[in-house]
Amino acid sequence: MSNYQVNEKGFYGEFGGAYVPEILYKCVHDLQEAYLPIIEDETFKAAYHALLRDYVGRPSPLYFAQRMSERYGCQLYLKREDLNHTGAHKINNTIGQILLAKRMGKTRIIAETGAGQHGVATATVCALMNMKCEVFMGATDVERQHTNVERMKMLGAEVHPVRTGNMTLSDACSEAIRDWCCHPSDTFYIVGSTMGPHPYPDLVARMQSVISEEIKWQLEQKTGRDYPDYLIACIGGGSNAAGTIYHYMDDERVKIVLAEAGGHGWDTDHTAATIHRGTTGILHGAKMLVMQDDDGQIQEAFTISAGLDYPGVGPMHCNMAKQGRTQVLSINDDEAIYGGYELTRMEGIIPAIESAHAIAALKKLSFKPSDVVVLTVSGRGDKDVETYLKNKEMAKEYGKF
Numbered sequence: 001m002s003n004y005q006v007n008e009k010g011f012y013g014e015f016g017g018a019y020v021p022e023i024l025y026k027c028v029h030d031l032q033e034a035y036l037p038i039i040e041d042e043t044f045k046a047a048y049h050a051l052l053r054d055y056v057g058r059p060s061p062l063y064f065a066q067r068m069s070e071r072y073g074c075q076l077y078l079k080r081e082d083l084n085h086t087g088a089h090k091i092n093n094t095i096g097q098i099l100l101a102k103r104m105g106k107t108r109i110i111a112e113t114g115a116g117q118h119g120v121a122t123a124t125v126c127a128l129m130n131m132k133c134e135v136f137m138g139a140t141d142v143e144r145q146h147t148n149v150e151r152m153k154m155l156g157a158e159v160h161p162v163r164t165g166n167m168t169l170s171d172a173c174s175e176a177i178r179d180w181c182c183h184p185s186d187t188f189y190i191v192g193s194t195m196g197p198h199p200y201p202d203l204v205a206r207m208q209s210v211i212s213e214e215i216k217w218q219l220e221q222k223t224g225r226d227y228p229d230y231l232i233a234c235i236g237g238g239s240n241a242a243g244t245i246y247h248y249m250d251d252e253r254v255k256i257v258l259a260e261a262g263g264h265g266w267d268t269d270h271t272a273a274t275i276h277r278g279t280t281g282i283l284h285g286a287k288m289l290v291m292q293d294d295d296g297q298i299q300e301a302f303t304i305s306a307g308l309d310y311p312g313v314g315p316m317h318c319n320m321a322k323q324g325r326t327q328v329l330s331i332n333d334d335e336a337i338y339g340g341y342e343l344t345r346m347e348g349i350i351p352a353i354e355s356a357h358a359i360a361a362l363k364k365l366s367f368k369p370s371d372v373v374v375l376t377v378s379g380r381g382d383k384d385v386e387t388y389l390k391n392k393e394m395a396k397e398y399g400k401f
């Protein structure tokens, strides 16, 4: 029996649950009843894995990073989610959820997006499956992430700019939930991370668990042992982290280190380090750690990385951090920029600025030379080249490139 998996009521310890408006109750309940029998069905699994292989390009390589290993005095392997179709881990989840939506007879797909990565991954599978797709995106993000907006439109999705609140990811989630309330019977909401009301955190974690399923046999092949000493991943809502650790959660031989976005520092007003800074509250249908003021008003998240820019964090991770199972590091903008340049110059891999937070965690850990470390590169950095170039000076105190 796992200490860290969701229980039958939809909780991870004190976190999780399904706090939804009355009008969504039936629809969320139907999903709770339907998801496990469907995704555990052999024909579903066959369709899902066939698409992961032929469409996404899985398995993603587990790459031994020789030069970075020497620098950090360990055996560093990179799990290359950046090589997936559409450039990140998000497609693993959208493929699974759209197959589920189809089997539940839904005809219209909605999604929220921040940086646009989940929006693009959703628009992609909707084109593939010929489903109507509408994406909610904060108006600020629509401006900041213009190419992803154009990609979604080209893929046939309708993008709705959201002008409430700070006009970013959190507001886009609220708007998607509002839309869902108006169309509960025909619409499937494809949630982009391990957040939202139960069963979404569990559903998304299962869809991403293919990452650690592959790590197991790939490590066995490469090292003769199917577990690492360390797993490292960045964490926003928590989906690439959940996928990376899923099959190792209860294996106490494996240390888990997660990197959240410190922005200017977790103890400043400009941060997205929710596990460091958050207190228990309810956001977007679940109880989790949330950055909020004394009156329970949600505080805006701040980080250089649009994909980590969320004031909450998935309930599975709130519980694991609270139980002491995971070590959570806060990585500031300048450290992440340095990490991005470092991987680029040492290994020829430009990581997403989100993934660069995980790279930067290496500097804060001390390894034995024999330690096997698996670090998930959650996405590729093509979308972030401008950010890296514009902020290069920011990281100069760590070294020069």
Ligand SMILES: *Cc1c(COP(=O)(O)O)cnc(C)c1O
Binding pocket: 088, 089, 090, 117, 118, 192, 193, 194, 234, 235, 236, 237, 238, 239, 240, 241, 307, 308, 352, 354, 355, 378, 379, 380
């Ligand atoms: C969206 C995104 C993240 C953050 O989301 P999680 O659900 O925490 O994984 C991290 N990396 C990349 C490349 C992303 O696109």
